[in-house]
Amino acid sequence: MKTLLKEFCKTINLESVGIAPAKPYLDFARIWQQQIERKYNSGFEEKNFSKRVYPHLTLPAAKSVIVCLFPYFAGTDPEANLAKFAYSLDYHLLIKDKLETIGMFLQKQITGFQYQSFVDNGPFSDRYLAFLAGLGFWGVNNHLICDKYGSYFFIGYILNNYPFPPDSPQEKTCLQCGKCIEACPGQCILGDFTINARRCKSYLTQKKDPLTATEVEIIQKTALIWGCDVCQDVCPHNQNAVKSNLLEFTTNLVTRLDYQELKGLSNRAFKEKYKNRSFSWRGKKILLRNLEIIGS
Numbered sequence: 560m561k562t563l564l565k566e567f568c569k570t571i572n573l574e575s576v577g578i579a580p581a582k583p584y585l586d587f588a589r590i591w592q593q594q595i596e597r598k599y600n601s602g603f604e605e606k607n608f609s610k611r612v613y614p615h616l617t618l619p620a621a622k623s624v625i626v627c628l629f630p631y632f633a634g635t636d637p638e639a640n641l642a643k644f645a646y647s648l649d650y651h652l653l654i655k656d657k658l659e660t661i662g663m664f665l666q667k668q669i670t671g672f673q674y675q676s677f678v679d680n681g682p683f684s685d686r687y688l689a690f691l692a693g694l695g696f697w698g699v700n701n702h703l704i705c706d707k708y709g710s711y712f713f714i715g716y717i718l719n720n721y722p723f724p725p726d727s728p729q730e731k732t733c734l735q736c737g738k739c740i741e742a743c744p745g746q747c748i749l750g751d752f753t754i755n756a757r758r759c760k761s762y763l764t765q766k767k768d769p770l771t772a773t774e775v776e777i778i779q780k781t782a783l784i785w786g787c788d789v790c791q792d793v794c795p796h797n798q799n800a801v802k803s804n805l806l807e808f809t810t811n812l813v814t815r816l817d818y819q820e821l822k823g824l825s826n827r828a829f830k831e832k833y834k835n836r837s838f839s840w841r842g843k844k845i846l847l848r849n850l851e852i853i854g855s
């Protein structure tokens with residue numbers, strides 16, 4: 560069944576697919592507990608600690624997790640003021656669609672197949688699942704990295720009740736060159752494979768509460784008004800990253816927002832125009848605030 564699954568995934572252009580076990584994620588629990596105690600969590604993560612650790616709380620019959628990588632690198636636009644992960648149509652919608660295609664295929668093959676699919680919004684750490692499924696290795700910059708696509712990929716998964724045999728994690732880590740630590744505008748990469756998310760520019764561009772002077776300074780350090788790519792762009796593992804083979808991520812791109820254009824849109828017109836873009840989830844006001852901070 561695992562071979563059949565992988566063959567099917569290839570027909571929808573998914574090359575990197577692996578299996579993580581549906582057992583308590585105790586290694587992750589230790590790291591997550593430490594991040595909460597140090598107040599280095601962003602607040603965007605799943606709030607229920609037990610749900611992050613015990614898969615059976617989400618799907619009582621869970622036996623395995625199918626994990627897929629979705630490469631999104633489409634080149635770098637030097638004029639961009641959005642981070643690369645936001646260039647395409649909303650990845651949540653694109654990926655959910657593909658995961659549902661896989662789920663429905665398996666429902667036809669396996670009697671009583673139960674599943675739930677997630678991307679970004681699920682209870683677990685997506686990176687940790689992809690690590691367990693053997694799809695990549697840890698970077699000091701916090702990313703999960705793979706040989707072909709570097710770290711420019713999203714992670715989606717299908718928690719399910721079929722006992723697909725798990726894959727083995729990779730034993731290597733990133734080159735540990737330290738370039739990301741040096742270049743990070745928030746100086747928040749701690750060197751032990753974790754970050755202080757509350758100083759991460761990506762977080763600050765999404766933060767709705769008022770910003771402190773230090774937070775404004777962090778945002779001003781680079782030109783992006785949504786997200787941050789510095790720790791990926793400087794990473795040697797991304798220097799030869801291959802362009803995404805998924806057309807959804809290389810076409811219909813928006814790389815830049817214009818202050819005057821945005822200011823001229825009513826909230827309704829903004830929603831209508833950008834509702835299918837991931838950068839719209841915090842609303843027009845936050846994007847305008849960031850454009851004002853950057854001064855572009």
Ligand code: B12
Nearest residue numbers: 642679684685701702703713714752753756761762786787
């Ligand atoms: C909250 C969140 C954020 C927050 C906090 C990020 C953070 N690093 O914690 C903010 C807003 C800052 C953010 C920013 C970004 N995010 Co984000 N985010 C998430 C989210 C929703 C939860 C992450 C989380 O739980 N963090 C808590 C920490 C402790 O967990 P973690 O980062 O998942 O993984 C750590 C542990 O697993 C630990 N670990 C566990 N086991 C082990 C074992 C060993 C041996 C080691 C060494 C480490 C280790 O190491 C990891 C690093 O600390 C996930 C989706 C999801 N549900 O998982 C996406 C996710 C992590 N984000 C993603 C992306 C693309 C980004 C950005 C690149 C977007 C951008 N361009 O601006 C940046 C990158 C910033 C960075 N350096 O991490 C992708 C990452 C894909 C990848 N290749 O790694 C994810 C997985 C979404 C997805 N499904 O594709 N994000």
Ligand code: SF4
Nearest residue numbers: 698733736737739794
């Ligand atoms: S820049 Fe260097 S230290 Fe940072 S993740 Fe890449 S290889 Fe690791």
Ligand code: SF4
Nearest residue numbers: 743759760787789790
């Ligand atoms: S995304 Fe930017 S601010 Fe966040 S850790 Fe990476 S370089 Fe630092």
